[in-house]
Amino acid sequence: ADVRVDVISIFPDYLAALDLSLVGKARQRGLLDLRVHDLRDWTTDRHRTVDDTPFGGGAGMVMRPDVWGTALDEVLGAGTEGAHLIVPTPSGEVFTQRHAERLATAEQLVFACGRYEGIDARVAQHYRDAGVTVHELSIGDYVLNGGEVASLVMIEAVARLIPGMVGNPDSLVEESHGAAGLLEYPVYTKPPSWADLEIPEVLLSGHHAKIERWRRDRALERTARLRPDMIAALDVASLDKHDLAL
Numbered sequence: 001a002d003v004r005v006d007v008i009s010i011f012p013d014y015l016a017a018l019d020l021s022l023v024g025k026a027r028q029r030g031l032l033d034l035r036v037h038d039l040r041d042w043t044t045d046r047h048r049t050v051d052d053t054p055f056g057g058g059a060g061m062v063m064r065p066d067v068w069g070t071a072l073d074e075v076l077g078a079g080t081e082g083a084h085l086i087v088p089t090p091s092g093e094v095f096t097q098r099h100a101e102r103l104a105t106a107e108q109l110v111f112a113c114g115r116y117e118g119i120d121a122r123v124a125q126h127y128r129d130a131g132v133t134v135h136e137l138s139i140g141d142y143v144l145n146g147g148e149v150a151s152l153v154m155i156e157a158v159a160r161l162i163p164g165m166v167g168n169p170d171s172l173v174e175e176s177h178g179a180a181g182l183l184e185y186p187v188y189t190k191p192p193s194w195a196d197l198e199i200p201e202v203l204l205s206g207h208h209a210k211i212e213r214w215r216r217d218r219a220l221e222r223t224a225r226l227r228p229d230m231i232a233a234l235d236v237a238s239l240d241k242h243d244l245a246l
């Protein structure tokens with residue numbers, strides 16, 4: 001397969017959705033070698049313990065570095081070259097399309113899904129020191145119970161960028177958070193009249209340049225309303241003289 005993805009979790013069943021849809025098809029077609037592992041397979045005690053109380057006190061439990069170390073050493077294998085370790089955590093950098101693009105070029109991605117109050121901080125430190133590219137990533141400013149759902153999100157965002165994964169590659173370049181740096185314009189299909197609502201007349205005009213202009217205006221309008229931060233970040237060189245009228 002082109003890409004190897006490993007997910008380590010104490011709830012491997014959470015990742016069952018990766019058998020479905022585009023990611024599932026990519027696995028069947030051999031484009032993606034995706035393996036889900038149970039962290040408890042690397043425990044050595046009778047109770048299959050993965051966590052302990054935090055040094056310094058405080059609420060909750062912390063995942064033990066020794067169990068994670070044994071698991072990650074085995075899953076990463078010999079070469080650290082080309083391997084990226086992703087540690088989903090609400091205290092990480094916010095995951096964006098830029099991260100997805102970078103991760104889509106990696107040979108191996110390993111997702112270490114923490115639960116409880118997180119994984120002992122020495123784990124990320126150790127693998128960084130060993131030359132693995134480690135990313136501590138959050139999927140947004142809210143709290144989940146663990147890294148599993150965040151891993152699903154990131155794997156889907158990365159998988160659809162792997163060459164040969166999406167049926168029509170045009171749908172990858174024209175979309176939100178793509179080259180334009182704008183939110184998408186509204187889209188319509190048949191029937192042309194529904195629930196007393198008509199589709200915008202320009203879309204029936206057959207006038208390609210007018211349609212493009214209308215779509216760009218709607219994208220700019222929507223982005224200014226919902227995401228002023230994205231407008232502020234726009235490269236002035238990406239604007240045309242008609243945009244400036246807005």
Ligand code: 6GU
Nearest residue numbers: 088089139142144146150
């Ligand atoms: Cl990556 N993990 C958890 N537990 N909560 C989150 C998150 C990750 N991203 C946003 N909230």
